[in-house]
Amino acid sequence: MTVNIREFCAKLPPRQKALVIVGAAALLLAAVNFFAAAGESDSHQVSSASVPARSGLAVSQPVMPRGFRREAVLKDPFAVPAAYQRPTLPVNTARQPAAGLQTAETVPPVLTGVVSGNSKRLAILEYQSASRAYQAGEQVGPFLLAAVSDHSVILTGPDGNLTLTLGR
Secondary structure (H helix, E strand, O other): OOOOHHHHHHHOOHHHHHHHHHHHHHHHHHHHHHHHHHHHHHHHOOOOOOOOOOOOOOOOOOOOOOOOOHHHHOOOOOOOOHHHOOOOOOOOOOOOOOOOOOOOOOOOOEEEEEEEOOOOEEEEEEEOOEEEEEOOOOEEOOEEEEEEOOOEEEEEEOOEEEEEEOOO
16 A cells, blocks of 8 residues: 555645645754754853863952951850850750659560560560560660560569560
8 A cells, every 4th residue: 555645745635735735844844943043052152161260360369348257247146145144054965864753764664565486585675775586685775585485585684584475
């Protein structure tokens, strides 16, 4: 099925022939403009090698008005004036637990799970916001994990034995 363009054009009515000619002319004009614009953009690009270097010229710096103080600009505009501020009390940085409170070192771990396999049991303990699995005999901070059973573990610590149970 070959189509001869002359036969195809001969069969077209005069109105459609005019539309085909106008469409082809528009496409031709668009292609010419596209390629002409692409050629112009190349001519506007200037390589840095063709621009002469200006050496020895002083670079101008911004000049601030008379009376300008840098520290005045750096103040917080929403800060309370010193005359209205409450005096701050000195902070004691020594770590001493209050009466009846435990230090982070002696806070016992939390039992979050027990995993049983062939002949091994692992206790999943959360201690100082870190959770990991421990075997019997491993150290958990100042505590020693003495035994792991199905729903509980026994820890030996500074205050003696401690039993932790799941969900209770």
